[in-house]
Amino acid sequence: MSNEAKQQQAQQLIVDDTLIAAYLEENPDFFERHPALLQQLSLRHPSKGAVSLVERQQTVLRQRVQQLEEEITDLMVTARRNEELFRYFSELYVKLLQSRSLEEVMDSLQETFSTQLQMPALTLKFFDSPLELEAQFTFAADTHKQLLSKRFREDSIYLGRLTNDELKLLFPDETIASVVLLLLGEQGELGMLAIGNHDASHFEPAMDTLLVKQLQVLLSQILPPLLKHHEAV
Template sequence: MTTEMKKIETPVVDDTLIAQYLEENTDFFERHPQLLQQLSLRHQERGAVSLVERQQQVLRQRIMQLEEEITDLMVTARRNEELFQTYSELYVSLLECEDLPGIMDALQQTFSERLNMPALRLKFFDSPIELDEQFTFAADTHKMLLSKRFQNSHVYLGRLTADEKKLLFPDEPIASVALLLLGNKGELGMLAIGNHDAGHFEPAMDTLLVRQLQALLSKLLPPLLQHQANHHDTV
């Protein structure tokens, strides 16, 4: 009589189940410490290493990565603090200005000398007094720029076409700009800040500081221009 051997089916355990079990039983290797020395992992540079060694390597790498990230965050924080301080000092200087040349001097000193922005233009669309050519646009040359760059906001950060750069910065190889419309509705004029680096001003950048500057200039310039107009009338 033959005896049929019953085959015992072994349940299939895949990697997912093992990984899930280990995640749910983090003390598994504490209960089976002998496995730590028996298990080995392949390492590209060192060949076979124990699980403990590999864990140590991963931890060291993660610590180095975190240290680099912390260093980057500290550098960024320091840079932001310096930038905030620079803008704060600019606001004070602007509040002390009594005329348009003083406004331009304060802006130039901050952006050209302290922030390494090589080009700065302040242009008015309409003014109660006759201004130098540097403060005005020829005829209606700026209207195309306004309709293209300021559809949804009074601030534009990014790049310009060759014709737009020629309109604002004819003598500078500007690659990226910050354009701020001035006035309650952007009707007063425009402050244009240019940089040689194409990636310096980008649409995704935070605009808090430039919007504060925009708001301050929008309040300071109208009465200042009107004061100069009244002065000219009495002379």
């Protein structure tokens, strides 16, 4: 058989297969009207050899059911995790509203992120503050402006990775691979909350930011009065 004839035959087979598949899709009761064909048809199975069409359908259905069960399990795990996160953040909001000092704010943040959520590093820094704050709250203007220019061009929240130099500014004593950064204040002028994780894939740009945005808004409201109180003391 010539190459041209082989090509024509292959093309004809493709057309025939397409027509047969389309016909069976349009007539799902075909084998009900021709039950004898089910006994004659067989399909190749990778491990079992030739099996009947009914057996193959049953295998496919079992595999599909197993896949659906696994997907449902994953959804349930995700739902439980989301419920847990919501509860932790809700409890944190109450504690922050009850805080009477910057130290209490930090204690509440540390308890939630370090203890409950296993986030190993957390830093709260203030920009250009005239107050004589403790070292843990200070952030030199030249360093934070450099960080801001790179990470906050489009949003007041950044999720992802930082350079080694940037990480040293925020977490000098921890080996951090991914971070979430929150600018605080109406225009991001007040300061920054930084949360770090050892896992490089834990914080990613595509993550949902609903909970951290709520935390950002709350901190932006409660911190200015606490800073004034700190100055008065």
